[in-house]
Amino acid sequence: MLAFPRLSVLLGLTLPLLANAATSLDDEVRTAARAVMAEQDIPGLAIGVSAPGLRRLYYFGVADRRSNQPVDAATLFEIGSLSKTYTAALGGYAAATGRLRLDETVAQVRPALADSAIGQASLLQLATYSAGGLPLQFPDSVTTDDQTTAFYRAFQPPFPVGSRRLYSNPSIGLFGALAAQRLDEPFAPALQRHVLTPLGLSHTYLQVPAAAQDHYAWGHGKKGEPLRVNPGVYAEEAYGIKTTAGDLLAFVEANLHPGRLPAPLAKALDATQQGYYRSGPMTQGLAWEAYAYPLPKAQLLAGNTPAMALQPQPLDWQHPPLPASGARLLNKTGSTNGFGAYALYIPERQLGLVILANRNYPNSARIETAWRILQKLDSRVQ
Secondary structure, eight states, rough: OOOOOOOHHHTTBBOOOHHHHHHHHHHHHHHHHHOOOOTOSSEEEEEEEEEETTTEEEEEEEEEEETEEEETTTOOOOOOGGGHHHHHHHHHHHTTSSOOTSSBBHHHHHHTTTTGGGGBBBBBHTTOOOSSSOSSOOOOOOOSHHHHHHHHHOOOOOTTSSSSSOOHHHHHHHHHHHHHHHHHSOOOHHHIIIITTTTTOEEEESSSSSGGGGGBBBEOTTSSSSSOOOOOHHHHHHHHOOOOHEEEEEEHHHHHGGGSSSSSHHHHHHHHEEEEEETTTTTEEESSSEEESOOOOOHHHHHSSSHHHOOEEEEEEEEEEEOOOOOOEEEEEEEETTTTEEEEGGGGTTTEEEESBBBBOOOHHHHHHHHHHHHHHHHHOO
């Protein structure tokens, strides 16, 4: 049985601060959470915030409407494409330890793709969705390793490699698989050994173990039907993480303070936050997407529209990459059919925020909710 502190303890887990400021933040989080849950018919929600001298976790609603089991500190949510930031960290680790280079080609790591168009793409282009226009998802017919290799070998880029951004699970999925290959391990144990365990993320899983199954929330579909993510090719690399709000906030806090980590991981997380190219309102890192801060809410909303994910976007490569420093907001959304997640952090202000829900709801509503909380949180450090 997993042991977690009581909710009342978690809500009080802060360093000394003015009572009225804490109450104001608590009230804003509760008001924002209840509003979005009502507007989007969200059964359960978990929110975590981090700021200098403050760390708070909040839980609302139920993990499963059939059982009315409440969301609490142990509840596991699917985070969808937010998983890509963990994959990026593993790739960054492989680079930091000299096991791969971001500028080497796919064919150099996987000779089976040497005669293909994708074989000429770099690992950096895979990790930043700029490898010539790989699609958002694999075709349903691709389910085996041989079919996956055949898919990549047959891929014909609709535009030149490195010339456009097109968000893609097969793109960053292959990056994660190649990083694990260079580490001489399957992806799941490599991620556990080199990222999850060193960061102390003991309630973060690719495959939820039997001991934690009772805490695994059910997603809710458009008609309220119970849903969980289906396995698929490179699902672990692209959208496979299940985690608690506390663990996701801890991962964000590691990204806020990479310099406090051992050298390989510090360098790895730094690599994920560098700006490799600009595209529209945002700068692309390894999975993380960055904006100059402060910024208008409209700009953050513009960077998270369906068009940014579903349509090819122009890009402007930065040589050298923009450093992981300065006043920037980094964020990432994630969804499965039954879950919706969002995380952001601002290193210069040491602010972090995570929102987990067991319904897939629009990115715009996630950002509106996060923005309300961020304004209150940021006012504490100005």
